[in-house]
Amino acid sequence: MIHWFHMALGRGRRLAAYAAAELPPAEHARVEADVRSCPACRREVEAYHLVSSTLRTEPPARMSPEQAAAFLAGVERRLRPGTAALARPARPALRELFWDHPRLSLASAAAAVILVLGLTLVQMEVWGPWSPSVPNGVEVVSIEAGEDAPVMVFQAPGSSLKVIWVFEKPTS
Amino acid sequence: MAGPERPSREPEDDRNLVDRAKQGDREAFATLVRRHQDRAFNLAYQMVRNREDALDISQEAFARAYTSLPTFKGEASFSTWLHRIVVNLAIDSLRRKRVAGTASYDDTRAVPGEPEAEPSTRDDPAIALESKQVRALLARGIAQLPPAQQAVLVLREIEGMTYEEISQAVGCSLGTVMSRLFYARRRLQQVLKMHLADLR
Numbered sequence: 137m138i139h140w141f142h143m144a145l146g147r148g149r150r151l152a153a154y155a156a157a158e159l160p161p162a163e164h165a166r167v168e169a170d171v172r173s174c175p176a177c178r179r180e181v182e183a184y185h186l187v188s189s190t191l192r193t194e195p196p197a198r199m200s201p202e203q204a205a206a207f208l209a210g211v212e213r214r215l216r217p218g219t220a221a222l223a224r225p226a227r228p229a230l231r232e233l234f235w236d237h238p239r240l241s242l243a244s245a246a247a248a249v250i251l252v253l254g255l256t257l258v259q260m261e262v263w264g265p266w267s268p269s270v271p272n273g274v275e276v277v278s279i280e281a282g283e284d285a286p287v288m289v290f291q292a293p294g295s296s297l298k299v300i301w302v303f304e305k306p307t308s
Numbered sequence: 309m310a311g312p313e314r315p316s317r318e319p320e321d322d323r324n325l326v327d328r329a330k331q332g333d334r335e336a337f338a339t340l341v342r343r344h345q346d347r348a349f350n351l352a353y354q355m356v357r358n359r360e361d362a363l364d365i366s367q368e369a370f371a372r373a374y375t376s377l378p379t380f381k382g383e384a385s386f387s388t389w390l391h392r393i394v395v396n397l398a399i400d401s402l403r404r405k406r407v408a409g410t411a412s413y414d415d416t417r418a419v420p421g422e423p424e425a426e427p428s429t430r431d432d433p434a435i436a437l438e439s440k441q442v443r444a445l446l447a448r449g450i451a452q453l454p455p456a457q458q459a460v461l462v463l464r465e466i467e468g469m470t471y472e473e474i475s476q477a478v479g480c481s482l483g484t485v486m487s488r489l490f491y492a493r494r495r496l497q498q499v500l501k502m503h504l505a506d507l508r
Binding site for chain 2: 148149152153156179180182183184186187188190191192194196197198199203204207208210211214215
């Protein structure tokens with residue numbers, strides 16, 4: 137139980153726990169006696185009670201009937217690009233692929249290092265002023281730094297082939 | 309030994325729906341969405357106090373829950389797991405908006421066009437006014453709390469979760485939950501104490 141924590145509390149925490157009725161019965165009775173003989177403590181407890189009682193009677197926020205009816209459709213709209221993840225878990229499969237083929241992991245890591253080094257040199261203007269292209273003629277079409285998975289898209293000039301790099305954050 | 313057969317009208321258990329959804333049954337997931345959407349919206353709203361953001365966060369939470377279903381092991385209930393996603397998204401949203409200085413609170417729980425439900429105040433206008441003032445003070449106080457404290461306070465005082473459930477939903481220890489809750493309560497208590505002193 138949680139009572140061990142409250143037992144080791146200072147006066148302020150003990151009063152807060154008392155007001156929230158979270159003390160063990162014996163401790164609750166002891167604090168109650170203290171509060172009865174201490175006007176300052178009573179004011180503290182009164183304000184704590186007001187916080188809890190007001191918050192606990194907050195009317196819930198409700199969606200409009202239209203919003204509620206369209207809720208699922210809104211979720212599905214967000215799902216479209218990643219829907220396949222459930223039927224065929226792409227990310228775990230990719231991880232397994234690298235796990236089963238350590239050489240592939242090493243090659244990918246080396247490619248990533250070369251890419252980062254190249255981009256850094258370009259940015260440091262060792263290879264000329266910054267432009268959205270890298271020395272081998274492949275252009276960086278876009279870089280999106282999303283929270284979950286930064287994405288870089290490369291394309292060779294005159295080619296319709298695009299290479300998409302997704303920097304995946306390890307999932308637990 | 310097989311248990312008694314469940315009556316067909318009894319709503320299907322979340323766990324079964326999750327299992328079916330994991331197999332790719334989208335209707336099962338749709339049932340989970342319909343079942344939990346109101347609570348997810350309310351939780352998001354209590355955190356961000358903005359209807360549009362709450363809708364955005366709650367829908368995004370379901371989308372993330374769906375794509376993360378293969379990793380859901382069922383150690384917590386589906387709703388606790390979902391609440392964790394909602395809370396994390398709400399905390400992120402609050403932090404982003406506070407850093408950008410774009411946080412906006414509409415503090416309107418009612419559906420647009422409908423009168424807002426007030427807690428019972430025994431038809432006494434003075435008490436009703438007092439209650440409204442207290443609620444407004446608390447809303448402002450909550451908006452100034454650090455998002456992590458805000459999350460714990462909302463889950464405990466408004467959602468009525470136990471400390472253990474909050475610990476699972478927020479992903480921190482019981483001690484941290486209690487500590488955050490104390491600081492949040494104390495901050496709001498100080499706001500109200502000043503208000504009560506003014507009334508006297």
